[in-house]
Amino acid sequence: MQIYSNILETIGNTPIVKLNKITAHIPATICVKVEYGNPGNSIKDRMALKMVEDAEKDGRLKPGGTIIECTSGNTGMGLAIVACVKGYKCIFTSTDKQSPEKFDILRAMGAEVIVCPTAVESADPRSYYSVAERLSKEIPNSVWMNQYDNLSNRQAHYESTGPEIWRQTDGKITHFVTGIGTGGTITGTTKFLKEQNPAIKSYGIDTFGSILKQFHETGTFNPAEIHSYITEGIGEDIIPKNYDFSLIDFVEKVTDKEAALMQRRLAKEEGLFLGNSAGSAVQGVLQIHEKFPFTKDDLVIIATHDHGSRYIGKFFNDKWMKEKGFID
Numbered sequence: 088m089q090i091y092s093n094i095l096e097t098i099g100n101t102p103i104v105k106l107n108k109i110t111a112h113i114p115a116t117i118c119v120k121v122e123y124g125n126p127g128n129s130i131k132d133r134m135a136l137k138m139v140e141d142a143e144k145d146g147r148l149k150p151g152g153t154i155i156e157c158t159s160g161n162t163g164m165g166l167a168i169v170a171c172v173k174g175y176k177c178i179f180t181s182t183d184k185q186s187p188e189k190f191d192i193l194r195a196m197g198a199e200v201i202v203c204p205t206a207v208e209s210a211d212p213r214s215y216y217s218v219a220e221r222l223s224k225e226i227p228n229s230v231w232m233n234q235y236d237n238l239s240n241r242q243a244h245y246e247s248t249g250p251e252i253w254r255q256t257d258g259k260i261t262h263f264v265t266g267i268g269t270g271g272t273i274t275g276t277t278k279f280l281k282e283q284n285p286a287i288k289s290y291g292i293d294t295f296g297s298i299l300k301q302f303h304e305t306g307t308f309n310p311a312e313i314h315s316y317i318t319e320g321i322g323e324d325i326i327p328k329n330y331d332f333s334l335i336d337f338v339e340k341v342t343d344k345e346a347a348l349m350q351r352r353l354a355k356e357e358g359l360f361l362g363n364s365a366g367s368a369v370q371g372v373l374q375i376h377e378k379f380p381f382t383k384d385d386l387v388i389i390a391t392h393d394h395g396s397r398y399i400g401k402f403f404n405d406k407w408m409k410e411k412g413f414i415d
């Protein structure tokens with residue numbers, strides 16, 4: 088019999104699928120790792136489980152405790168699933184630019200969600216970082232997971248995403264590409280892959296309004312780069328501790344509009360109903376090909392983060408897309 092003892096055992100082992108139409112003009116084999124097959128429909132289940140397990144191991148999280156996190160939804164969903172199975176409470180802080188469906192899903196899993204303003208600096212007491220930190224100090228027996236600086240995040244990808252891609256490609260991967268936010272996915276996965284084969288290139292996909300690309304290239308934090316943007320899940324106005332920028336070969340920025348249009352093309356042309364940052368990542372690969380052309384022997388793996396259902400009210404809604412000027 089193939090019966091899992093609980094839903095957490097089904098995290099990982101997601102498929103890698105070749106893109107056929109969108110990348111037809113590129114001689115390389117370009118594939119996406121489809122992470123929506125995880126039980127929380129996102130790659131974040133991997134690091135959510137690892138962050139909880141590590142907090143249990145070192146005594147920060149005790150039975151009946153409360154998990155607090157600032158999350159755009161996916162990490163929250165992963166944490167909520169882990170909390171259900173293991174018997175913890177969850178409080179999440181998020182920002183008012185996120186798709187409302189994401190909050191409803193978290194509430195459906197028993198979590199409390201506090202929506203904070205997007206248009207404030209991270210150090211502002213109203214920001215979703217600050218509110219999470221304050222609650223963790225006020226609520227007894229609670230832990231702020233802090234996916235930005237908690238190194239269990241990148242370790243999860245070093246232990247699961249990286250080895251899985253290596254195994255699934257028989258070690259033939261030449262390029263790894265993914266959207267970058269906390270930096271956990273790119274840093275952990277790339278570290279493992281480059282340990283196997285240092286020639287593998289790692290490309291991060293960022294968005295306009297974020298400081299990550301400039302920080303990677305110059306090592307300086309330029310607040311002038313920061314402005315609000317529509318793309319969800321990638322880009323930062325802080326430098327999370329999960330980054331090891333030395334592992335990343337190049338960072339490409341994709342506009343909100345091009346990410347949104349590519350997210351729609353992935354659904355219609357490839358049958359891949361993916362999240363918004365997958366649109367950024369695939370568009371980023373097309374742009375990178377113009378700068379550093381891929382060749383026929385290249386095997387490019389794009390780690391995508393989540394499922395399209397979380398974006399029904401926005402990127403898959405014609406009225407919303409027209410309002411934003413993304414379609415006529």
Ligand SMILES: Cc1ncc(COP(=O)(O)O)c(C=O)c1O
Nearest residue numbers: 267268269270271272320364392
């Ligand atoms: C939809 C989505 N895409 C991309 C990312 C970026 O991944 P990472 O935080 O591992 O850099 C996130 C992280 O929250 C996300 O939720």
